[in-house]
Amino acid sequence: MDDILFWGASGQAKVLHEALAGSRWRLVALVDRIALASPWPHVPVLRGEDGLGDWLAARPGGTTGLHAAVAIGRNDGSRLDTMALLRRHGLAIATIIHPRAFVAADAALGDGCQVLALAAVSSHARLGDGVIVNTSASVDHDCELGHGVHVAPGARLAGEVRVDDGAFIGTGAVLLPRRHIGAGAVVGAGAVVTRDVPAGATVAGNPARPLAR
Ligand SMILES: CC(C)(COP(=O)(O)OP(=O)(O)OC[C@H]1O[C@@H](n2cnc3c(N)ncnc32)[C@H](O)[C@@H]1OP(=O)(O)O)[C@@H](O)C(=O)NCCC(=O)NCCS
Numbered sequence: 001m002d003d004i005l006f007w008g009a010s011g012q013a014k015v016l017h018e019a020l021a022g023s024r025w026r027l028v029a030l031v032d033r034i035a036l037a038s039p040w041p042h043v044p045v046l047r048g049e050d051g052l053g054d055w056l057a058a059r060p061g062g063t064t065g066l067h068a069a070v071a072i073g074r075n076d077g078s079r080l081d082t083m084a085l086l087r088r089h090g091l092a093i094a095t096i097i098h099p100r101a102f103v104a105a106d107a108a109l110g111d112g113c114q115v116l117a118l119a120a121v122s123s124h125a126r127l128g129d130g131v132i133v134n135t136s137a138s139v140d141h142d143c144e145l146g147h148g149v150h151v152a153p154g155a156r157l158a159g160e161v162r163v164d165d166g167a168f169i170g171t172g173a174v175l176l177p178r179r180h181i182g183a184g185a186v187v188g189a190g191a192v193v194t195r196d197v198p199a200g201a202t203v204a205g206n207p208a209r210p211l212a213r
Pocket of ligand 1: 186
């Protein structure tokens with residue numbers, strides 16, 4: 001068994017913890033910037049970077065045999081920033097694949113990716129660092145996902161879709177084959193994306209259109 005800690009102690013931590021069942025990882029600590037009760041009585045919640053530093057200093061062996069994962073679902077860049085912070089503390093970032101997820105043997109996953117329960121990543125898909133393919137989402141053949149992309153629960157990416165860095169695909173959205181989602185764009189829950197989405201845009205509906213503000 002290897003030890004792992006999560007940065008983030010709320011919803012995404014619960015989903016991620018579920019993915020550790022039957023794996024080589026044992027969750028030993030959570031870190032959060034705000035004071036939160038631990039969802040698991042035996043796992044302490046450390047307060048921010050100072051709490052993490054103190055805990056590592058007191059841990060026999062320091063960072064030896066310890067990995068980390070970032071349990072932050074929102075797409076404001078904080079997942080990638082937190083991965084960098086954890087690396088600065090000497091922690092390796094784990095890629096976590098739920099035992100009931102499917103990842104094709106020839107798919108390529110970056111550091112710190114999370115593929116959760118019943119999700120699928122198909123043949124020749126390529127995922128950057130810190131990508132989440134959430135519960136029951138699917139990323140089909142030859143899709144290319146940039147760093148920090150989050151594909152929310154139940155979203156469907158057809159073949160050869162490209163999603164640039166930091167974009168968020170809302171729950172249950174459907175992306176038609178070969179569509180391109182620009183960096184930092186947001187696809188609303190349930191949207192059907194029939195056209196390319198420019199960087200930074202928010203689209204919703206069927207067919208997906210820029211959201212009226
Ligand atoms: C698209 C989205 C980002 C917009 O959020 P927002 O900017 O806060 O938008 P608002 O809630 O203020 O809604 C603005 C308008 O868009 C509509 N709208 C919002 N989301 C919509 C959606 N997914 N589909 C269709 N219309 C939507 C609202 O009804 C509202 O319309 P109105 O002005 O006529 O009342 C958000 O609604 C969404 O779908 N997020 C995805 C959430 C998700 O999948 N989370 C998964 C977590 S793991």
